[in-house]
Amino acid sequence: MWMQLVLADFRERTRRYSFLITLGFVLFFGYLVNTGKYAITLGACRGVYNSAWVGSLMTMGSTSLLVLLGFFLVNNSIKRDRVTGVGQILASTRMSKRSYLWSKFISNFLTLSLMAAILVAAAVVMQWLGDSGEPLKLWTLLAPFLFVTFPAVTLVSALAVLFESVRALRGSIGNVLYFFLAQSLILAGAFAGVSLLDITGIGIFLPSMERAARAAFPQAKLGLEMGFVGFIKESPGTVSQFRWEGVQWTADIISGKFFMLAIAVLLIFLADHFFKRFDPALDVPAYDKPLGQGKKKWERSSETNMKTAEKNGSLLPQAMPKIRDLAVTVPDFHFIGLLAAELRLLLKGYHRVWYGLASLFIVLQLALPYELARAIMLPLAWIWPILLWSSLGTREKRFNTSQLLFSSPYPVARQLPAVWIAGFTVTVITGSGMMVRALLQGDIAFLFSLGAASCFIPTLALFLGISSGSKKPFEVTYMIIWYLGAINRVTNFDFMGVSQPAIAAHVPSAYFIAGIILLPAIFLIRKKQML
Amino acid sequence: MKLEIDHIDKCYKGKVWALKDLSLDIETGVMGLLGPNGAGKSTLMRILATVSKPDKGLVKWNGVDIVAAPDKLRQILGYLPQDFGVYPHLNAFEFLTYLAAARGLSGPAAGKRIRQLLDLVNLAAVGNRPLGSFSGGMKQRVGIAQALLNDPKLLIVDEPTAGLDPEERIRFRNLLAELSGERIVILSSHIVSDIEAAATAIAIIHRGTLLFHAGPEQLLRQVAGKAWEMVIPSAALQQAKEKFIISNTTRTAEGVRLKIIAAESPGERAAVAAPTLEDAYLYLLSTAGKTIPAG
Numbered sequence: 001m002w003m004q005l006v007l008a009d010f011r012e013r014t015r016r017y018s019f020l021i022t023l024g025f026v027l028f029f030g031y032l033v034n035t036g037k038y039a040i041t042l043g044a045c046r047g048v049y050n051s052a053w054v055g056s057l058m059t060m061g062s063t064s065l066l067v068l069l070g071f072f073l074v075n076n077s078i079k080r081d082r083v084t085g086v087g088q089i090l091a092s093t094r095m096s097k098r099s100y101l102w103s104k105f106i107s108n109f110l111t112l113s114l115m116a117a118i119l120v121a122a123a124v125v126m127q128w129l130g131d132s133g134e135p136l137k138l139w140t141l142l143a144p145f146l147f148v149t150f151p152a153v154t155l156v157s158a159l160a161v162l163f164e165s166v167r168a169l170r171g172s173i174g175n176v177l178y179f180f181l182a183q184s185l186i187l188a189g190a191f192a193g194v195s196l197l198d199i200t201g202i203g204i205f206l207p208s209m210e211r212a213a214r215a216a217f218p219q220a221k222l223g224l225e226m227g228f229v230g231f232i233k234e235s236p237g238t239v240s241q242f243r244w245e246g247v248q249w250t251a252d253i254i255s256g257k258f259f260m261l262a263i264a265v266l267l268i269f270l271a272d273h274f275f276k277r278f279d280p281a282l283d284v285p286a287y288d289k290p291l292g293q294g295k296k297k298w299e300r301s302s303e304t305n306m307k308t309a310e311k312n313g314s315l316l317p318q319a320m321p322k323i324r325d326l327a328v329t330v331p332d333f334h335f336i337g338l339l340a341a342e343l344r345l346l347l348k349g350y351h352r353v354w355y356g357l358a359s360l361f362i363v364l365q366l367a368l369p370y371e372l373a374r375a376i377m378l379p380l381a382w383i384w385p386i387l388l389w390s391s392l393g394t395r396e397k398r399f400n401t402s403q404l405l406f407s408s409p410y411p412v413a414r415q416l417p418a419v420w421i422a423g424f425t426v427t428v429i430t431g432s433g434m435m436v437r438a439l440l441q442g443d444i445a446f447l448f449s450l451g452a453a454s455c456f457i458p459t460l461a462l463f464l465g466i467s468s469g470s471k472k473p474f475e476v477t478y479m480i481i482w483y484l485g486a487i488n489r490v491t492n493f494d495f496m497g498v499s500q501p502a503i504a505a506h507v508p509s510a511y512f513i514a515g516i517i518l519l520p521a522i523f524l525i526r527k528k529q530m531l
Numbered sequence: 532m533k534l535e536i537d538h539i540d541k542c543y544k545g546k547v548w549a550l551k552d553l554s555l556d557i558e559t560g561v562m563g564l565l566g567p568n569g570a571g572k573s574t575l576m577r578i579l580a581t582v583s584k585p586d587k588g589l590v591k592w593n594g595v596d597i598v599a600a601p602d603k604l605r606q607i608l609g610y611l612p613q614d615f616g617v618y619p620h621l622n623a624f625e626f627l628t629y630l631a632a633a634r635g636l637s638g639p640a641a642g643k644r645i646r647q648l649l650d651l652v653n654l655a656a657v658g659n660r661p662l663g664s665f666s667g668g669m670k671q672r673v674g675i676a677q678a679l680l681n682d683p684k685l686l687i688v689d690e691p692t693a694g695l696d697p698e699e700r701i702r703f704r705n706l707l708a709e710l711s712g713e714r715i716v717i718l719s720s721h722i723v724s725d726i727e728a729a730a731t732a733i734a735i736i737h738r739g740t741l742l743f744h745a746g747p748e749q750l751l752r753q754v755a756g757k758a759w760e761m762v763i764p765s766a767a768l769q770q771a772k773e774k775f776i777i778s779n780t781t782r783t784a785e786g787v788r789l790k791i792i793a794a795e796s797p798g799e800r801a802a803v804a805a806p807t808l809e810d811a812y813l814y815l816l817s818t819a820g821k822t823i824p825a826g
Contacts, residue, residue, distance in 0.1 A: 321650050323709045327643040329681055331606050333635030341632040349620030400616030404677060407580045408633045409605040415633055530582070 002095065002103040009077055009107035014114065022073050023115055026062060030119050033058050034126040042222040045213045045240045050134040051127055051141040052246030056205045058123050059144035060226070063152045063200045066112055067182050070153060072175065072476050074108040075160035078275075079170065087278035101161055101271050105264075108157035116149045140246045147249055148201035151257040155199065158264035158271075165271035172387040172471055179479045196259050208247050216242035331409070338414060342422040345395070346388055358384055358430055365433025370441060374498060378434045378450075379486035382457070382496060383479075385430050389457060390474045392423045393465025393522070406530050416462075416526055420519075423458030449497025452512035456495055459515035459522070466525050532559050532593060532684060532715055534579065539588030541574050541739075549574035550585070551739040561711045563730030564719040565812055571739040572719045573613050576689045579717065580610040592685065606635070609683030611674045613690045613719075619663025623654055623673050626662055630677050641680075648676040653702070667694040675703065686716045692725050704728040723809040735812065737819045750811045757814060758806040759791045761798055776817050778810045792817070 013019055032038040033054065040046065040057055047053035081087035090100065120142060128136045163169040163178060189198030190206070198204060210222050217240055247253070361381040365373045396402040405411055428435070431450055438447040457478070464474040485493030485502070494502030495511035502508065534557040541550040549571045566572045577583035578590060581601035590597050597604045617626055627645045631637065636644075649655045652672040657665075662673065671694045678686060688707075692700045707729040710716055720726055726733060733750050735743040743750060758778075763771055764786045771777065771789060775797055779790035790804060791797045792814045 321647050323651070323679075323706070324712075326647045326651070326679075326682070327640045329631070329636045329641050329644050331635040331681065332637065334632075334637050337637040338632045341629040344625065345618060345621065345629055348618075348625070395618065399618055400614065401618065403577070403580070403582050403610070403612040404615055404630060404674075405633055406582050407605060407608060407610040408630070409602045409635060411633070414635075 002099040005090075005095075005100070005103040006107045006110070009104065010110050012080075013074070013077070013107070013111050018073055019111065022069060023118060025069070026065060026115050026119050027122055029061055029065060030058060030122045030126065033061060034123075034130055038227070040209075040224065040226045041239060042210060042213045042224060043220050044238065045217055045220055045222065045242055047209065047212070047244040048134065048241050049130070049132040050243070050245075051137040052244055054123060054127055054132075055141035055144045056201070056209075056246065058119065059148050060200050060202055060205060062116065062119050063149045064186060066116065066149065066153055067156055067186065067199055068179070068480070069476065070112045070115070071156050071160055071163075071178055071182065072472050074111055074157065075163055075174070075178075076472075077104050077107060078161070078164040082278060091278045097275050097277050098268075098272050100277075101165065101268055101275060104164075105157050105161045105268050108160050109154055112153035112157060113150060116145060116153060120145050143249055144201060144205070144247070147254060147257055148204070151260040152199045152201075154264045155260050155267075158267035162267045162271040162274075165275040167274070167276075172390060172475060175472060175475045176383075176386060176479065179476070179483075183483065196256050198256070199260070204247055204253055209244055212244040213242050216240075333409075333414065335414070335418065338418045339421055342415075342418045343425065346391065346422050346426065350387075354384075362430065362433040365431070366436060370437055373434060373437060374446070378431060378496060378498060379482065381430045381434070382427070382453070382486070383482055385426055386475060386478060387471075388426055389423055389461040389478070390465065390471035392419055392458060392461040392474075393463075393526075394469055394471050397469030398471075402529075411530065412523060412526050416523060420458055420462055420522075423461060424454060427454040427457050445503050446497055449503055449508035452508040452515075453496045456508075456511040456515040459518050463518040463522050463525075466522055466529070532713075533557070533591075534685065534715055534717075535589070535591040536575075536579075537589040537591070539578065539585035539590065541571075541578065541583070541585050548739050550578075553588075553736070553739065553741050555734055555741060555744055557715055557717065557732070559713065559715055560731035561707060561716040561718055561729045562732045562734060563726030564717060564734050564736065565721065565723065565726055566736035566742075567721060567816065570736045572721075572736055573689055574739075575736065576610075576613070576687050576717065576719055579685075580608060580612070580687050581605055582610075582612075604685065607681070607684040609678035609681060609686040611678040611688040611691055613693070615674055617662040617665070617670055617673060620661055622661055623649060623658045623665075623676075626673065627677055627680065631680050634681055636681055644680065645676075648679055651679075651706070652676045653699070668696055668699060671695055672699065675706075684714050686710060686714060687719075688717070689719045690721075691718065692720065692722065700725070723807075723812050727808045733808070735815055737816060742819055743815055747808060750808060750815075751806055754792065754806040754811040754814045756803060757792055757794055758804045758810045759793060759797055759801040760788060760804040761791065761801040762786045762788050763798075776813055778807075778813050 029038065034049075036049070038057070038061055040060070078087070081090065123141060123145075124136065124138070127134075127141060159178065159181075163174045166174075168174075169177065185197055185199050186202075189195070190200060190202035195203050206224060213220065213222055220240070358381070361377055361384060365377045365381060367373075368377055391398075396405055405415060408415070431454060435447060435450050438444075438450060460478065461474045464477060465471070467473075481493050481495065484490040485507075486496050486498050489499045489502075491499065491502045491505055491507060494507050497503045497508045536553060536555040536557070539550055539553050540548070542548050553571075553575065564572050564575070574583065578585050579597075581597055581604055584598055592604045595603055618629070621629065624645060627648065628642070631641045631645060646655070646658075649658045652675050654669065654672055654676070657669070662670065665673070671691070675688075675691060678688060692703055695703060704725065707716060707718065711729065711731065716729075718726060718729060727747070730747060732746055733743070734741060735750075743753070762783060762785050765782075768780075768787050768789075771791075775789070776792040777789050778792055781788040790810065791801065792806075792810050
């Protein structure tokens with residue numbers, strides 16, 4: 001029975017557009033590697049494009065992609081069963097929790113592995129037909145995928161099941177936490193020497209590559225640079241080439257990968273502990289969960305209201321108001337009223353700690369030394385509202401309110417600008433401390449960058465939200481741009497202007513212009529969705 | 532007030548015809564729209580509510596084409612879709628205020644009307660509870676309230692009693708009766724008794740085409756002399772089901788009492804019975820595709 005579930009789930013996923021889009025990204029990535037547009041250099045050296053170099057480079061890059069993006073592709077399988085009601089049907093069958101979770105894990109693994117397998121096939125074809133002049137060595141090319149990519153997707157598949165099973169990790173909070181977890185895993189394995197957690201294999205390949213480079217060029221300075229040539233990393237100029245024949249796959253390395261598989265198995269057992277088998281009584285949403293022994297304010301007042309109504313007889317049919325006696329409303333549209341309603345909707349439903357920290361970030365932007373506030377507090381302040389931004393444009397589909405709103409007068413001309421301005425307002429408020437500092441400092445170029453970013457963020461959120469109907473595309477895209485630009489200071493991604501070179505290169509202006517281009521697209525997409 | 536539907540077609544992907552060459556004129560009063568699942572009722576409702584567009588044909592409200600100029604109609608429209616959601620973190624009052632703002636209704640009068648509407652749908656006492664904690668029936672009542680926010684001249688309600696308990700259902704029927712004044716109410720349902728209680732006119736749709744449109748009396752006339760009652764032994768029930776259109780089955784001490792729709796007497800012991808709208812509806816569906824005499 002569970003095998004049928006795996007197959008049904010696998011078919012469902014691989015027939016989705018999101019699968020094809022991610023597959024497109026992965027294949028495009030393979031093409032970039034083979035054409036030298038995605039490269040690794042060690043200082044001014046790199047390996048010749050033989051099977052070992054191409055296989056390892058593709059493995060490191062594609063595994064990073066699958067670890068970072070693959071998770072978001074597969075962590076919706078249990079959610080789909082919950083939303084469609086299929087989960088409750090399955091819960092009423094003899095299928096155990098453990099079988100269900102294992103079937104989801106296998107389906108996740110098959111989906112991600114299929115992508116990796118297609119990339120492997122593409123790598124073989126490209127290496128075979130390529131003009132590098134190097135012979136195709138099949139095992140040398142395939143071994144890195146086998147020993148690095150497949151254990152990595154196993155771990156990602158298990159993490160996706162765990163995140164879907166733990167209520168607190170479902171949805172946006174889980175997405176953000178996973179992003180940071182994946183980053184930490186990649187960094188810890190690659191550069192902190194934690195070889196057991198080396199999920200992308202960088203810690204395996206890099207020392208071996210460095211030894212080969214050192215043997216060929218003893219005097220060369222070898223610093224790892226990996227990325228898209230001319231975008232993330234600068235064009236390398238003259239590069240010396242050395243020959244590298246790949247990694248010796250020792251028992252130590254392979255047993256380390258078995259450790260990763262063991263962790264994956266443990267994660268499924270852990271998920272089994274948290275998974276509530278779609279029981280609504282055990283799986284209650286946050287707004288319905290009693291706080292300790294006490295009752296929420298609305299619960300107390302609802303009970304009081306009900307008792308009062310019963311006592312004074314206002315629940316009896318004859319006490320109900322007549323239609324003809326209701327207050328008469330005359331259409332009198334006020335944009336401010338709609339904006340206030342959109343803001344209330346945007347800000348409602350978060351814990352008071354969220355608001356407290358958002359306020360603290362504003363205060364710290366004002367209080368800390370200027371450069372420190374710019375480098376640390378601004379990026380923090382502008383990742384914190386990610387859950388708010390990602391709801392822009394998605395609510396109508398997520399909560400199925402589109403028919404109610406689309407049958408209102410002028411839904412595109414009135415509602416959409418109100419949604420955008422609500423998002424813009426939140427962005428400006430959360431970054432207001434830095435804006436005031438830039439103004440007082442006379443740093444007009446930075447102030448403009450902040451303004452440009454304040455326009456870009458809600459525009460990107462609304463564009464991705466409306467086109468997909470899901471929060472995930474914005475959350476993933478924004479986290480990647482934010483991580484590369486605001487944290488790692490990669491100039492072309494620094495849309496906030498955290499670093500001076502980004503402002504000098506007019507990067508925030510470029511993002512502002514991208515936003516201007518996206519705006520009409522937002523209106524067109526919504527208009528098309530309506531009819 | 533007049534809503535004219537003129538030869539509309541709607542075809543979904545995969546060449547699935549939801550509506551085919553459907554024409555219908557609707558005037559003041561409550562029009563009940565009946566039809567089996569998949570007949571095209573909800574598609575028609577969505578088109579009338581300006582949420583969807585016909586592929587061909589015209590829909591006019593008081594002579595104005597609502598496909599070309601939907602916002603005119605939207606100002607006086609109240610719409611309760613068959614399937615809709617709510618924002619779980621807002622309470623009922625906040626949710627209705629939000630929808631009122633989207634419809635250009637604000638100020639103290641809107642606030643007062645929202646409170647009165649909550650009273651009307653029996654939710655005033657729980658108006659400050661997050662909607663995420665509401666049952667299906669309570670959400671349905673919020674849906675009914677939002678459809679009445681702007682005192683609509685055209686009210687479209689698609690399966691409004693779905694999820695309501697019997698008491699609330701009766702309450703909604705009374706509400707509909709009260710609403711049928713100077714406005715057009717279009718009530719879609721596959722529950723004939725809901726339509727029976729309120730409708731001043733009935734339209735029956737089957738496979739995207741109009742099967743019947745007239746008053747309830749004309750619909751009953753379709754089946755006059757064709758409703759029969761007879762008691763048969765329980766063992767013969769299966770055989771009778773295969774042979775006749777049965778609109779009702781009741782267990783009695785003597786056996787099973789059947790209500791059968793048939794042009795001629797189904798048996799010696801059969802007696803003519805008073806037909807109901809349900810009988811007429813079943814009769815029309817069973818003869819769909821054959822020529823039906825005009826009511």
